[in-house]
Amino acid sequence: MKKVLVVEDEYAIRDLVTLNLKLAGYEVLGAESAEHGLELYNEAPESFGIALLDIMLPGMSGLELCGLIRKENSRIGIIMLTARTQEEDKIEGLATGADDYVTKPFSIKELVARVDAIYRRISASSPASREGKKLISGDFVLDTNSRILTKNGKELNLTQVEYQIMELFFENPGVALDRDRILKAVWGKNYYGDIKIVDVNVCRLRNKIEDDSGVKHIATVWGYGYRWNA
Numbered sequence: 482m483k484k485v486l487v488v489e490d491e492y493a494i495r496d497l498v499t500l501n502l503k504l505a506g507y508e509v510l511g512a513e514s515a516e517h518g519l520e521l522y523n524e525a526p527e528s529f530g531i532a533l534l535d536i537m538l539p540g541m542s543g544l545e546l547c548g549l550i551r552k553e554n555s556r557i558g559i560i561m562l563t564a565r566t567q568e569e570d571k572i573e574g575l576a577t578g579a580d581d582y583v584t585k586p587f588s589i590k591e592l593v594a595r596v597d598a599i600y601r602r603i604s605a606s607s608p609a610s611r612e613g614k615k616l617i618s619g620d621f622v623l624d625t626n627s628r629i630l631t632k633n634g635k636e637l638n639l640t641q642v643e644y645q646i647m648e649l650f651f652e653n654p655g656v657a658l659d660r661d662r663i664l665k666a667v668w669g670k671n672y673y674g675d676i677k678i679v680d681v682n683v684c685r686l687r688n689k690i691e692d693d694s695g696v697k698h699i700a701t702v703w704g705y706g707y708r709w710n711a
């Protein structure tokens with residue numbers, strides 16, 4: 482699982498990232514295009530822990546690749562690489578299923594730290610690593626052993642980050658959680674990234690768990706954060 486797919490068309494960046502992730506103990510497979518990345522991924526989808534995807538690529542974009550991988554795999558951690566001018570893309574990337582994004586130019590140390598942070602999320606989720614219990618909240622049941630959320634008995638397909646946000650909500654029903662607390666609890670204490678990723682992940686969660694009639698369970702606490710109501 483300590484295997485990373487790096488898709489980046491700029492050779493110098495791909496090389497730098499690959500070298501440093503290897504030094505940090507990861508096995509790395511690099512690709513210069515989304516098409517080639519998808520090929521590598523499809524050879525052994527379950528073997529990858531993390532995918533690091535540049536957004537701007539010749540041919541298929543990194544966002545498209547992100548969507549394709551996420552559709553089949555809710556377990557893998559996905560981090561997008563984005564240019565500073567692509568603010569819109571960042572949000573879109575997270576909507577298609579990325580867990581995090583890193584803005585270019587980045588410090589390689591920071592990038593490795595972000596991969597480590599997401600990797601910890603993924604490996605914390607291996608069923609043997611914790612004692613299982615069932616958390617019940619209204620129509621929802623969160624099984625911390627299988628890390629599956631069900632609503633009225635129907636499984637909702639969550640990413641690992643979405644799952645961890647739900648776990649935090651379930652442990653704090655009716656409590657207004659500020660965004661910074663959610664960020665630290667889910668992405669880690671030393672997270673350097675942007676707090677907006679909390680909002681994008683919550684937005685995606687709402688699409689999965691709320692009824693079409695509107696927001697009922699994950700309430701926005703304006704200027705503060707979010708509150709779970711069963």
Ligand code: CA
Pocket residue numbers: 489490491535536537538
């Ligand atoms: Ca590029």
